[in-house]
Amino acid sequence: xxxxxxxVSKYLDLLKRLNAHPVGAPVTQAGLDLLLLLFTPEEAExxxxxxxxxxxxxxxxxxxxxxxxxxxxxxxxxxxKGVIESSNWRGETRYRLLATLPTLYEFPLLKDHPELDRxxxxxxxxxxxxxxMTKEFTRSQTPITRVIPIEKAIDFQMDVLPYERLSGIxxxxxxxxxxxxxxxxxxxxxxxxxxVCLIFNRLGENLIRDGRxxxxxxxxxxxxxxxxxxxxxIHTTTNNEDGVGLLCNCCLCCCAVLRGLDxxxxxxxxxxxAWLAQVQPDRCISCEICVTERCPTKAxxxxxxxxxxxxxxxxxxxxxxTSACPNNAIILVSRPDAESPPKNLKQLFDQVAEEKGRLxxxxxxxxx
Numbered sequence: 001x002x003x004x005x006x007x008v009s010k011y012l013d014l015l016k017r018l019n020a021h022p023v024g025a026p027v028t029q030a031g032l033d034l035l036l037l038l039f040t041p042e043e044a045e046x047x048x049x050x051x052x053x054x055x056x057x058x059x060x061x062x063x064x065x066x067x068x069x070x071x072x073x074x075x076x077x078x079x080x081k082g083v084i085e086s087s088n089w090r091g092e093t094r095y096r097l098l099a100t101l102p103t104l105y106e107f108p109l110l111k112d113h114p115e116l117d118r119x120x121x122x123x124x125x126x127x128x129x130x131x132x133m134t135k136e137f138t139r140s141q142t143p144i145t146r147v148i149p150i151e152k153a154i155d156f157q158m159d160v161l162p163y164e165r166l167s168g169i170x171x172x173x174x175x176x177x178x179x180x181x182x183x184x185x186x187x188x189x190x191x192x193x194x195x196v197c198l199i200f201n202r203l204g205e206n207l208i209r210d211g212r213x214x215x216x217x218x219x220x221x222x223x224x225x226x227x228x229x230x231x232x233x234i235h236t237t238t239n240n241e242d243g244v245g246l247l248c249n250c251c252l253c254c255c256a257v258l259r260g261l262d263x264x265x266x267x268x269x270x271x272x273x274a275w276l277a278q279v280q281p282d283r284c285i286s287c288e289i290c291v292t293e294r295c296p297t298k299a300x301x302x303x304x305x306x307x308x309x310x311x312x313x314x315x316x317x318x319x320x321x322t323s324a325c326p327n328n329a330i331i332l333v334s335r336p337d338a339e340s341p342p343k344n345l346k347q348l349f350d351q352v353a354e355e356k357g358r359l360x361x362x363x364x365x366x367x368x
Contacts, residue, residue: 010044011035020365021052022352023099023144024136030128037121038083038108046074047084047097052366054087054094079210081116082107087206097365101133101256102246106182106197110212122186134260138269140355142348145257146272146341148235148247151225153319153332154275163241163341164274166225170198172244176221177204179213181250189253192231196224198247225249234258234296234318239272239341240348252296265313266297274338275317279308283329290321290330 011032018025025031039047049055049064049071061071075095079086083104086095098104105125108116137144151166162168170176177199184192198221199207207213216224225235228249236248236257252258261270277290277300290300290308299314300321308329322330342348353362 008032010041010048011039014039014044014047017048017365018097018100018104020358020361021097021099022140022349022356022358022362023101024133024139024356025100026128026132026136028128028132030124030131034121034124034128037117037124038081038104039078040115043074043078043083046071047078050084050095050097051368052097052099053368054089054096055368056092056094060095077115081113082109082111082210082212085203085206087202102248103203105129105256106179107207107212109182109185110179110207111210126186129256129259133256137257137260138267140352141269142342142351142355143239143268143270143272144348144352145236145248145270146239146274147316147318148237149275149317149319149332150229150235150323152229153322161241163244166235166247167222169237169244169247170218170221172242173200175201175204175208176216176218177207177213178216178221178224179207181248181254183250183254183256187254187259190251192233192251192254193227196228196233196249198224198249200245200247203245229320229323232294232296232320234316234320236271238345238348240343240345241341242344245345261297266316271316272338272341273315273317274335275319275332276312276335277310277315277317277319277321278331278333279310280329280331281307283327284308285327285329287326289324289326294320294324296320 015025015027015031015035019027046060046064046066049060057072057075058068061068078084079095084095085098086093148166154160178195179197179199180194181197184194199213208215233249233251237244237246250258261267286302288302291302297314297316299311300308302308317332319332322332342351353359
């Protein structure tokens with residue numbers, strides 16, 4: 001690969017470090033162009049002393065070979081820009097690298113900073129996502145993300161596990177932060193609501209502290225989900241059972257992940273789909289609401305009175321069709337071939353990293 005950036009070494013090394021994360025950061029010119037907009041050369045050098053786990057500024061200084069005071073200043077600068085994450089533990093500030101998606105994509109754009117050229121960063125991200133990251137999502141058999149059906153669509157199924165219910169996910173978290181959807185801000189392909197992204201626990205607390213999000217309670221979070229359902233947005237989260245860290249509410253035309261799907265046949269490497277829409281013919285009144293207004297992948301067709309049909313290759317199992325059906329003619333059923341998601345985020349990331357052939361690199365990148 002021929003790279004035009006000179007000098008390129010520290011940015012290339014940093015991109016390779018980010019690419020060790022299971023989500024990935026393809027080592028391409030578009031990726032390097034993006035890092036040039038996010039990090040100064042000095043910051044890139046200090047970032048190379050970081051891990052995807054929190055490190056003290058003393059440890060980072062030792063790793064990158066810079067004086068601790070200088071390292072601390074650069075770490076603080078990067079955290080202010082949102083290109084790394086800081087956290088306070090027992091009175092000591094620690095820092096860590098961010099995965100490309102989510103976090104490095106969103107955090108710098110959630111708050112204006114004089115050193116960041118927002119317009120150029122958005123353009124660089126869109127190029128990187130469209131050219132490189134979409135391919136990266138298909139490199140593992142296990143998807144990083146999964147669809148969560150709307151609550152109403154599965155209310156009738158009493159045996160649904162908490163990780164499949166929106167309310168069940170929210171009941172398991174201590175802190176809920178509400179912030180903007182960067183996907184719709186940057187793509188601007190639809191008029192869906194913007195302030196709808198939910199981030200949980202420590203990551204959410206850090207965003208609230210930095211002025212990139214505001215704290216909300218369970219009731220307000222459920223209202224946000226109700227509003228996004230009415231707007232026809234799809235609920236997605238990481239593909240693990242326990243310790244879910246966020247809940248995205250987005251669309252196929254803007255979402256950094258979902259826009260990589262081929263509506264003709266949904267790629268199960270990109271998104272886990274555990275549910276299927278099922279039409280009850282005796283209740284269908286051929287209103288076509290599900291066909292023309294609600295199904296984001298055009299998985300439902302109408303072939304005559306009372307004969308709505310679902311293309312299972314296209315169905316996301318989001319449940320948007322069920323909530324709009326005036327005669328309750330559509331229900332969700334469990335997809336028979338859906339595998340259970342990994343138990344927690346560690347298992348998910350280890351599994352994806354192994355499938356991508358970089359498990360050793362991933363473990364090295366999270367060394368303390």
